[in-house]
Amino acid sequence: MESYLFPFDSLICMLLGISFTVWFTLLLVFIIVPAIFGVSFGIRRLYMKSLIKLFEVSELMLSVSVILQRGSAEPEFDMSDIFYFCRRGVESIVDDEVTKRFTAEELESWNLLTRSNYNFHHISTRLTALWGMGVLIRYGFLLPLRVTLAFTGVGLLVVLTSIVGLFPNGRMKNYLSDKVHLMCYRICIRALTAIITYHDSENKPKNGGICVANHTSPIDVIILASDGCYAMVGQVHGGLMGVIQRAMVKACPHIWFERSEVKDRHLVAKRLSDHVADESKLPILIFPEGTCINNTSVMMFKKGSFEIGCTVYPVAIKYDPRFGDAFWNSSKFGMVNYLLHMMSSWAIVCSVWYLPPMSRMEGEDAVQFANRVKAAIARKGGLADLLWDGGLKRGKVKEVFKEEQQKLYSKVLVGSSEDRSRS
Amino acid sequence: MGSRASSLLREEDIEEIKKETGFSHSQITRLYSRFHSLDKGENGALSREDFQRIPELAINPLGDRIINAFFPEGEDQVNFRGFMRTLAHFRPVEDNEKNKDLTSGEPLNSRTNKLHFAFQLYDLDRDDKISRDELLQVLRMMVGVNISDEQLGSIADRTIQEADTNGDMCISFSEFTKVLEKVDVEQKMSIRFLH
Numbered sequence: 001m002e003s004y005l006f007p008f009d010s011l012i013c014m015l016l017g018i019s020f021t022v023w024f025t026l027l028l029v030f031i032i033v034p035a036i037f038g039v040s041f042g043i044r045r046l047y048m049k050s051l052i053k054l055f056e057v058s059e060l061m062l063s064v065s066v067i068l069q070r071g072s073a074e075p076e077f078d079m080s081d082i083f084y085f086c087r088r089g090v091e092s093i094v095d096d097e098v099t100k101r102f103t104a105e106e107l108e109s110w111n112l113l114t115r116s117n118y119n120f121h122h123i124s125t126r127l128t129a130l131w132g133m134g135v136l137i138r139y140g141f142l143l144p145l146r147v148t149l150a151f152t153g154v155g156l157l158v159v160l161t162s163i164v165g166l167f168p169n170g171r172m173k174n175y176l177s178d179k180v181h182l183m184c185y186r187i188c189i190r191a192l193t194a195i196i197t198y199h200d201s202e203n204k205p206k207n208g209g210i211c212v213a214n215h216t217s218p219i220d221v222i223i224l225a226s227d228g229c230y231a232m233v234g235q236v237h238g239g240l241m242g243v244i245q246r247a248m249v250k251a252c253p254h255i256w257f258e259r260s261e262v263k264d265r266h267l268v269a270k271r272l273s274d275h276v277a278d279e280s281k282l283p284i285l286i287f288p289e290g291t292c293i294n295n296t297s298v299m300m301f302k303k304g305s306f307e308i309g310c311t312v313y314p315v316a317i318k319y320d321p322r323f324g325d326a327f328w329n330s331s332k333f334g335m336v337n338y339l340l341h342m343m344s345s346w347a348i349v350c351s352v353w354y355l356p357p358m359s360r361m362e363g364e365d366a367v368q369f370a371n372r373v374k375a376a377i378a379r380k381g382g383l384a385d386l387l388w389d390g391g392l393k394r395g396k397v398k399e400v401f402k403e404e405q406q407k408l409y410s411k412v413l414v415g416s417s418e419d420r421s422r423s
Numbered sequence: 424m425g426s427r428a429s430s431l432l433r434e435e436d437i438e439e440i441k442k443e444t445g446f447s448h449s450q451i452t453r454l455y456s457r458f459h460s461l462d463k464g465e466n467g468a469l470s471r472e473d474f475q476r477i478p479e480l481a482i483n484p485l486g487d488r489i490i491n492a493f494f495p496e497g498e499d500q501v502n503f504r505g506f507m508r509t510l511a512h513f514r515p516v517e518d519n520e521k522n523k524d525l526t527s528g529e530p531l532n533s534r535t536n537k538l539h540f541a542f543q544l545y546d547l548d549r550d551d552k553i554s555r556d557e558l559l560q561v562l563r564m565m566v567g568v569n570i571s572d573e574q575l576g577s578i579a580d581r582t583i584q585e586a587d588t589n590g591d592m593c594i595s596f597s598e599f600t601k602v603l604e605k606v607d608v609e610q611k612m613s614i615r616f617l618h
Binding site for chain 1: 454457474477478479480481482483484485486489510513540541544545561565566567568569570578582586594599602603606608611612613614616
């Protein structure tokens with residue numbers, strides 16, 4: 001009996017071996033090598049464009065089914081048909097970056113990602129099939145791919161920074177450290193399938209300054225750090241984070257505070273100003289809002305970073321919520337859960353704007369300066385609603401969309417009046 | 424979302440709007456940010472162009488009618504109070520409507536007021552009657568070029584016939600309400616406002 005199993009055994013092993021090799025070669029060639037050299041094949045952009053088409057198709061299907069849900073017993077035109085268009089219209093008026101993710105219950109699943117509060121009632125077979133395929137692709141293919149990349153990225157970061165740490169201090173070390181950091185962050189970006197557009201790169205932060213950005217998710221750090229080199233600021237953690245932190249600080253001076261030191265504002269301020277005063281050190285990356293916000297309360301920009309008295313480089317980060325929910329409800333989900341959510345979304349699409357540097361003016365105190373910077377960032381990010389198009393030619397598609405809606409609605413009216421005349 | 428935006432809205436204003444519309448404090452500040460971001464001219468009021476710049480609204484077949492509903496008779500600008508007053512019609516009806524408006528008997532998001540909002544979308548000349556012509560025009564907006572004039576005409580005729588009870592070939596507000604008495608207006612004309 002056992003002798004029959006042996007040939008199958010080795011066959012299976014061979015197949016597994018081959019598929020793993022192929023898998024890793026593809027990974028290496030298409031993802032890791034470009035990340036090392038900072039080039040891009042444009043695969044992610046292509047992916048993003050096809051996702052947008054997919055979303056539009058599914059939204060059309062969804063609107064059809066909502067209109068069709070009126071039922072056949074009613075007369076063909078109902079004066080209440082207007083409610084549907086009316087509500088959609090007012091929703092778009094109220095719509096902002098956050099509300100967009102909470103549109104009417106029927107439309108919640110239109111980007112084929114139903115997360116918490118799963119109230120998915122059978123709307124149409126085609127939509128269900130699409131959604132099912134989406135789940136398969138996201139969890140069966142994308143998630144393992146991304147997890148592999150994430151491990152690779154983090155692992156390389158730890159190992160390589162430790163190696164760089166062995167070098168004597170000097171230009172060579174700084175150069176290598178920059179390269180290593182950039183490379184690993186780029187791999188992490190690909191691990192999240194983040195498609196980022198950087199605007200106004202001429203305003204990128206320089207040494208001896210502080211970079212200030214609005215904080216919307218934990219991955220903001222990775223997004224900014226894959227386009228430039230920064231000195232990070234944070235609390236010393238234990239566990240895996242601690243290992244990463246200790247390795248990173250060997251390669252270049254990041255600022256990690258012990259838990260006890262964080263309470264001492266003067267100590268914090270002193271360490272920051274010392275770092276900034278040294279021209280050879282990288283710009284500090286600070287998120288003045290502190291921890292992740294869930295966008296329901298007005299955030300105070302903590303004035304500490306603005307008291308130091310150096311040039312501030314504001315950066316605005318804006319996420320497109322259609323592709324994946326980048327917000328972290330830290331009271332509900334832990335970090336690992338959040339990362340899993342991120343990695344099983346379609347993609348993370350965001351835009352980064354580098355704003356011109358600002359300094360504290362005469363007679364302005366830290367709070368006023370902080371508010372000025374915050375207003376500049378908010379203004380830039382707020383304009384993103386209308387600047388989203390980028391190169392996507394959304395305008396053209398939209399006209400077609402209006403006619404499509406009219407066509408669909410007409411089908412409903414005419415279709416049912418045909419039934420009536422037949423009876 | 425900038426601090427400049429929220430500093431222009433005073434606490435007294437927020438309280439008044441709260442009483443009039445029933446929105447919560449945080450909803451009002453959030454909607455003020457939205458108002459501010461739509462106000463490109465920065466003059467504290469929105470014009471029709473400001474609304475038309477919203478992409479999703481521009482592709483809505485009834486976009487122009489909805490925009491019109493925000494502007495009172497003969498005016499071209501709507502301030503934040505007016506903006507909130509119109510949006511208040513879409514506030515969901517809560518089971519325990521505790522905040523009874525002191526100045527007028529009925530809250531802005533009552534069933535009657537929601538129906539009145541929809542009625543005004545049809546009533547193009549604001550004469551409190553929906554004539555056959557007006558109904559045709561609105562229907563035409565909703566179907567585009569896909570249905571012939573005759574077919575559309577017969578749909579309009581049928582609708583008026585079924586709704587009109589006093590024989591004046593127009594639909595008044597009470598006839599409109601009667602036709603829609605079985606429809607769940609509260610749910611269909613409400614949108615979710617984040618807290």
